[in-house]
Amino acid sequence: xxxxxxxxxxxxxxxxxxxxxxxxxxxxxxxxxxxxxxxxxxxxxxxxxxxxxxxxxxxxxxxxxxxxxxxxxxxxxxxxxxxxxxxxxxxxxxxxxxxxxxxxxxxxxxxxxxxxxxxxxxxxxxxxxxxxxxxxxxxxxxxxxxxxxxxxxxxxxxxxxxxxxxxxxxxxxxxxxxxxxxxxxxxxxxxxxxxxxxxxxxxxxxxxxxxxxxxxxxxxxxxxx
Numbered sequence: 708x709x710x711x712x713x714x715x716x717x718x719x720x721x722x723x724x725x726x727x728x729x730x731x732x733x734x735x736x737x738x739x740x741x742x743x744x745x746x747x748x749x750x751x752x753x754x755x756x757x758x759x760x761x762x763x764x765x766x767x768x769x770x771x772x773x774x775x776x777x778x779x780x781x782x783x784x785x786x787x788x789x790x791x792x793x794x795x796x797x798x799x800x801x802x803x804x805x806x807x808x809x810x811x812x813x814x815x816x817x818x819x820x821x822x823x824x825x826x827x828x829x830x831x832x833x834x835x836x837x838x839x840x841x842x843x844x845x846x847x848x849x850x851x852x853x854x855x856x857x858x859x860x861x862x863x864x865x866x867x868x869x870x871x872x873x874x875x876x877x878x879x880x881x882x883x884x885x886x887x888x889x890x891x892x893x894x895x896x897x898x899x900x901x902x903x904x905x906x907x908x909x910x911x912x913x914x915x916x917x918x919x920x921x922x923x924x925x926x927x928x929x930x931x932x
Contacts, residue, residue, distance in 0.1 A: 779850050797853070812860075815855055818851045864891055869886050871886075
């Protein structure tokens with residue numbers, strides 16, 4: 708009887724040991740696979756997203772047109788690598804209805820920062836850096852204030868189709884966002900009238916009073932229109 712009990716106990720221990728070894732093996736394989744997955748994810752190139760702001764600013768300094776854009780450049784994926792943005796390009800094409808059909812040639816002049824004087828309620832801009840490549844990673848999103856300039860050009864009333872393009876290092880496709888601007892005669896006169904003092908005027912694409920009108924179609928519009 709004793710031998711029978713000892714044999715049953717030994718058989719149970721053997722089955723238990725086999726189960727534990729199987730569980731340990733499965734856990735080890737799963738941990739290894741998870742490690743490989745994490746390693747592969749970390750080696751991936753970051754998926755960069757370019758988002759335009761709801762507000763853009765336009766100005767004229769002397770005979771030159773200025774366009775201030777502050778996009779968000781970010782990635783939601785954690786990787787060991789970083790993305791290098793090499794170049795920023797800005798294009799603005801007047802619609803056929805615009806009186807002046809001359810297409811402006813904008814170039815990336817610099818990056819800057821905004822200064823607000825609460826006493827005078829005046830917003831001013833100042834230089835903070837030259838046009839140069841910058842890095843983007845998950846823990847370091849970027850919101851540069853680009854200043855694009857078109858020499859010897861001024862705004863006329865009408866519709867404009869625009870695009871912001873950020874070129875990336877290597878052979879990767881550029882990031883491109885398109886938009887439109889509706890410039891009324893009132894807004895165009897206001898901008899040209901502020902050329903001597905370097906006035907800066909903002910345009911938005913989320914103003915509630917324009918949301919119900921299909922005429923504006925999510926374009927950037929001067930609030931005072």
